[in-house]
Structure formats: structure tokens, C-alpha cells
Amino acid sequence: MNKLHYFADSISLLSLPEKFTYPFHYTPHPLCVAAAGEVGRYLSTKGEWQGELRKGKMFGVLIVRTGEGEVGYLAAFSGILAGKNRHTYFVPPVYDVQEPDGFFRIEEEQISGINRRIEELQADVRYKDCKQRLADETILAGQVLDDIRGRMKAAKVERDRLRSTVTRVDSEQLIRESQFQKAELKRQKQYWKDHLASLQAEVEVFETEIERLKAERKTRSAALQQWLFKQFRMLNARGEERDLCNLFKDTVQKTPPAGAGECAAPKLLQYAYRNGWQPLAMAEFWWGDSPKAEIRHHGYYYPACKGKCGPILGHMLQGLEVEENPLLKKHYHEMPLEIVYEDNYLVVINKPAGMLSVPGKGEIDSVYQHIKILYPDPQVL
Numbered sequence: 001m002n003k004l005h006y007f008a009d010s011i012s013l014l015s016l017p018e019k020f021t022y023p024f025h026y027t028p029h030p031l032c033v034a035a036a037g038e039v040g041r042y043l044s045t046k047g048e049w050q051g052e053l054r055k056g057k058m059f060g061v062l063i064v065r066t067g068e069g070e071v072g073y074l075a076a077f078s079g080i081l082a083g084k085n086r087h088t089y090f091v092p093p094v095y096d097v098q099e100p101d102g103f104f105r106i107e108e109e110q111i112s113g114i115n116r117r118i119e120e121l122q123a124d125v126r127y128k129d130c131k132q133r134l135a136d137e138t139i140l141a142g143q144v145l146d147d148i149r150g151r152m153k154a155a156k157v158e159r160d161r162l163r164s165t166v167t168r169v170d171s172e173q174l175i176r177e178s179q180f181q182k183a184e185l186k187r188q189k190q191y192w193k194d195h196l197a198s199l200q201a202e203v204e205v206f207e208t209e210i211e212r213l214k215a216e217r218k219t220r221s222a223a224l225q226q227w228l229f230k231q232f233r234m235l236n237a238r239g240e241e242r243d244l245c246n247l248f249k250d251t252v253q254k255t256p257p258a259g260a261g262e263c264a265a266p267k268l269l270q271y272a273y274r275n276g277w278q279p280l281a282m283a284e285f286w287w288g289d290s291p292k293a294e295i296r297h298h299g300y301y302y303p304a305c306k307g308k309c310g311p312i313l314g315h316m317l318q319g320l321e322v323e324e325n326p327l328l329k330k331h332y333h334e335m336p337l338e339i340v341y342e343d344n345y346l347v348v349i350n351k352p353a354g355m356l357s358v359p360g361k362g363e364i365d366s367v368y369q370h371i372k373i374l375y376p377d378p379q380v381l
Contacts, residue, residue: 003091003271004064004072008038011071017063017281022323023265023304023313032283035061035073040299042075042089043287049082056288056296057081060264064277071280074271076264085262091271094261095231104231107224114217118210127206134199141192148188152181232261234312235273237319247311257308265304269316279320327356337370347371 014030021029028036039059043049058078065071076091085093097104121127159174229244244256264284272279284304286296296302304313341348349367351357356366 003074003089004066004275004277005035005038005075005089006070006072007034009034016065016071018321019323020279020317020320021282022325023282023284023309023317024306025303025326026283026301026323028283028285028301029063029281031063031071031073032061032281035063035075036283036285036301038073039075039089040287052082053288056286056291056298058264058284058296058302059287060268060282060284062268062272062282063280064272065280066275066277074268076267076271078263079259091267094234094267094270095228097228104224104228107220107227111217111220111224114213114220118213118217121206121210121213124206127203130199130202130206134196134203137192137199138196141196145185145188145192148181148185152185155181229256229260234261234266234316235270236316237273237279239273240315240318242315244312247315251311260308261312263305263309265309266312266316269313273316337367337374347375 011031011034014034016031017029021032036059039061043053043059046053060076060078062074062076063071064074074091075089077087079085081087081090085096085098096102099105155177159178162174163171226245229248232244233241234244234247235241244260248254248256248260265282268282269279283301285301286298288298290296290298304310338350339347340350349371351367358368359366
């Protein structure tokens with residue numbers, strides 16, 4: 001089904017963007033604002049989604065031009081929505097992990113079966129009984145051997161006392177008593193060693209199988225994850241295709257993070273390229289309550305995430321004429337800092353919007369660099 005939407009209201013007064021949006025730092029184009037408004041109105045009609053939407057989710061819109069010259073927009077959500085990754089209004093995922101008869105689902109069920117088997121073994125009454133008996137008998141063995149050692153120590157003290165008064169025959173009897181006690185301790189040690197080893201062997205029957213299953217689970221999970229990453233074959237405007245493993249191999253992590261390729265921006269671009277449409281502008285916005293872990297506000301626009309989308313979009317935007325990163329524009333080289341207050345210990349400045357506080361990547365102006373020029377004495381800083 002075609003996911004292209006045409007604007008409900010006329011856009012004749014809105015000019016098309018000259019370059020595509022730089023996704024990591026942008027002001028949304030008016031066409032994107034109009035498209036986001038229509039998506040928001042659509043979301044407001046979906047009563048069955050409101051509970052989930054209130055928790056908050058990132059959505060995205062992509063303005064496209066078709067081969068016939070028509071301008072419309074595509075819409076997408078990050079991750080899944082209402083338990084599914086396919087909905088009529090939105091573009092499909094790059095790869096559908098929820099395909100019921102697909103390899104991913106089949107292998108995922110195999111891994112789930114391993115999880116269930118591990119849980120069954122860990123909950124097995126015989127396993128629990130063996131572990132408890134081993135723990136109890138280990139304590140008892142220690143108590144028995146400590147008791148024997150205690151009695152031997154007391155007997156030795158008594159023998160030492162008697163040796164000065166007993167006859168030669170009685171002395172030999174004391175020696176035999178000492179030898180017997182030492183032999184008995186040795187026999188008890190061997191008995192408990194064998195007994196505990198037998199119990200440990202019973203426990204290890206279960207634990208060996210549990211560890212084998214865990215190792216199999218780990219191997220199959222890693223292999224499945226790698227297989228999945230290779231199914232995300234991302235296009236760019238030149239028609240070139242690269243999978244996620246290839247895109248992330250030169251990053252610090254070397255491997256794609258979980259959820260890579262499932263954000264709104266890659267979905268939108270992939271669908272546009274698959275249909276031969278020209279991407280014109282893009283924006284992502286938050287819908288719902290603010291999450292606790294990050295700063296997000298309902299209806300606000302946000303840049304694409306660098307961790308998951310940086311390498312992906314770096315590839316997918318190749319072949320498009322993209323706006324320059326505004327942070328790389330040297331707006332402030334000739335702009336003096338407005339000093340609000342200054343004394344021998346403190347300088348208060350009015351930082352221009354967009355200027356970094358400290359140096360970042362690239363040749364980007366920062367307050368720190370300006371202060372170093374104003375106060376070259378390193379002791380000041």
C-alpha cells in the first residue's frame with residue numbers, strides 16, 4: 001500500500017527547500033511543520049493508542065517529490081507502536097522482524113525454547129533437593145570433622161598427662177589410641193570427601209546441562225543478532241546499499257547498537273529510495289509525556305540520534321545535497337563576547353545562541369576559545 005500522503009491544506013505559498021535537512025542540527029522546514037501537524041491530528045484520532053502515546057514516542061516526517069513532480073510526505077515512528085511495526089498510515093520497517101514465518105521469528109522461538117528449558121531445569125525439584133542436600137551435608141561434614149579434631153586434641157592432652165605415670169605397657173596403649181584416632185580422622189575425611197563428591201556429581205548433572213544451554217543460547221543469540229543486522233540493507237540517493245554491520249565496523253563499538261535501523265529517519269529515507277522519490281526535507285518530533293531518562297517535550301522537534309543513526313544517515317544521505325552543519329559555520333569569529341560583569345576573579349558573559357561553551361568536534365567556535373584570546377595568561381584559566 002502506498003504510504004505517500006498529500007497535504008490536506010494548500011502548500012502553494014510554501015517554497016520547497018533548496019537543500020536537504022542536516023538531520024543532527026536543524027530548524028524544521030515549514031513543510032515539515034505542516035506535515036507533523038497532520039500526523040499529530042491523525043494520532044489524536046487513534047483512541048486505542050492513547051495509553052501508549054501518553055508515555056511518549058518519537059515520530060518523523062519526510063517531504064518527498066515523486067517522479068511525476070508531486071510533493072507529499074511520509075510518516076514514521078521509531079521502534080514499534082501498539083505492539084506492531086506495521087500500520088497503514090506509516091512507512092514499513094526496513095526489515096520486518098515480526099514476520100511470523102520469517103527466519104528471525106523461527107530462530108527467536110528456538111532461543112525462547114532454550115530459555116524455557118533453562119528455567120525448567122533451575123526449578124526442577126530434584127535439582128533443588130540435590131543442591132540443598134549438598135549444602136547441608138557440607139556443613140555437617142565440617143561439624144563432624146571439627147568434633148573429631150576436638151576430641152583428639154583433648155585426648156592428646158590427657159595422654160601427655162598420663163605418660164609420666166604409666167607403665168611401659170600402658171604407654172604402648174596410649175600410642176595405639178593415638179594411632180587409632182588419627183586413622184579414624186583419615187577415614188572420616190575420606191568418607192565425607194566421597195559422599196560430598198557423590199552429591200556434587202548429582203548437582204553437576206543439572207548444572208552442566210544448564211551451562212551448556214546458556215552457552216548455546218549465547219551463541220545463537222549473537223549469530224541471530226549478526227544475521228539481523230545484515231538484513232538491514234540501507235540505500236542512499238545513489239542507489240548504493242550497505243548493511244548495518246558494514247556501516248558500524250569503523251565505529252568505536254565496531255558493531256551496531258540494539259535497535260539500529262529502527263528509528264524514524266532511516267525508515268523514511270529507505271521507503272523513499274525504494275519508490276524512487278526525492279527526499280526534500282525531514283524532521284522528527286516527540287509526541288506524549290516527557291521520559292525520565294532524557295529531555296523530550298510534547299510537540300518539540302529533535303535531531304536524529306548520533307549513536308544509532310550517525311553512521312546510517314551518513315551513508316543514506318550520500319547523493320543528496322545536504323545543508324551544512326550550522327555549528328560548523330564560523331558565525332562568531334568576528335563577534336565580540338558581551339561581558340556582563342568582570343572583576344579580578346569572575347567574568348560573566350552573555351553567550352550567543354548556538355555557540356558552544358567548550359570546544360567540540362570540528363573547528364567550531366566556543367566561549368572557552370574566546371576567553372583564551374581575551375585572557376592569554378594560563379593562570380587565569
